[in-house]
Amino acid sequence: MKTIDRQAVDTSNVIRDVTPNRPSEGGKSLFNRTNENIDWAWWSWNPVTGCLNNCPYCYARGIATRFGGSAGFVPAFHPERLFAPINTPVPKSVSPWSRSVFVCSMADLFGDWVPQEWIDAVLERVRAAQQWTFIFLTKNPKRLPTITWPDNAWVGATVDVQARVQATEEALAAVRACVRFVSCEPLQERVVFTRPELLDWLIVGAKSIGGRKVQPEWAWVETLTSQARSVGAGVYMKPNLVVEPHLDGRLTQLPRSISTTVTIAS
Numbered sequence: 686m687k688t689i690d691r692q693a694v695d696t697s698n699v700i701r702d703v704t705p706n707r708p709s710e711g712g713k714s715l716f717n718r719t720n721e722n723i724d725w726a727w728w729s730w731n732p733v734t735g736c737l738n739n740c741p742y743c744y745a746r747g748i749a750t751r752f753g754g755s756a757g758f759v760p761a762f763h764p765e766r767l768f769a770p771i772n773t774p775v776p777k778s779v780s781p782w783s784r785s786v787f788v789c790s791m792a793d794l795f796g797d798w799v800p801q802e803w804i805d806a807v808l809e810r811v812r813a814a815q816q817w818t819f820i821f822l823t824k825n826p827k828r829l830p831t832i833t834w835p836d837n838a839w840v841g842a843t844v845d846v847q848a849r850v851q852a853t854e855e856a857l858a859a860v861r862a863c864v865r866f867v868s869c870e871p872l873q874e875r876v877v878f879t880r881p882e883l884l885d886w887l888i889v890g891a892k893s894i895g896g897r898k899v900q901p902e903w904a905w906v907e908t909l910t911s912q913a914r915s916v917g918a919g920v921y922m923k924p925n926l927v928v929e930p931h932l933d934g935r936l937t938q939l940p941r942s943i944s945t946t947v948t949i950a951s
């Protein structure tokens with residue numbers, strides 16, 4: 686897999702305007718409803734868009750460039766979207782995922798190129814919106830411990846290959862959050878954690894490329910799920926994962942620290 690020399694990342698095109706808008710200018714901003722690819726959160730919120738990680742399987746780049754050309758994926762801050770948490774009505778659904786918001790599904794909010802002011806502005810709105818649960822996911826976990834996380838934040842890192850385990854475990858060990866998790870999607874090889882007790886939640890999924898899905902070996906999935914079970918962490922299998930018949934459906938459990946027993950019908 687291609688690795689990035691972060692010192693060499695060209696950030697000259699990052700759109701750095703962090704001028705806050707007046708409340709009236711953000712009056713129409715709402716969360717977006719997610720599709721079936723992100724069924725562990727009903728909502729997505731993208732106050733920051735664009736990413737320089739250059740993952741070969743990135744779906745967000747394709748969406749962004751389809752609508753905005755190559756400039757559509759340049760990291761940018763959208764201050765008017767900061768009003769979405771207060772503008773979006775809270776659903777009446779009893780589903781535990783109905784109040785869950787995936788933050789920056791079209792970006793990596795904690796990429797090295799992201800100005801701290803952008804992160805601070807997002808977290809200020811998260812702290813003020815306790816009616817929602819905000820789910821953060823990054824491929825640059827070393828920034829996670831630098832943040833004072835509010836109680837309504839779930840904090841995770843993507844671990845698609847073994848090489849990401851050490852940095853992720855070091856970061857999660859230092860993170861103070863009510864939920865710490867990893868997303869092993871797309872799971873590209875056998876991944877083994879050395880400190881699974883750090884995990885409250887494990888997400889595991891296949892690789893989606895357009896309409897095509899590349900399934901991980903089932904033994905890799907079992908390695909992860911048995912590690913998660915051994916420490917009581919919840920397991921969430923993404924819809925793109927073809928589940929072995931003996932499992933009787935995919936697991937869609939909540940994180941350990943939220944509930945160790947609830948399983949939601951898939």
Ligand code: SF4
Pocket residue numbers: 736737738739740742743744745746790791792793824
């Ligand atoms: S980190 Fe996410 S948004 Fe960024 S390139 Fe990779 S898949 Fe795309």
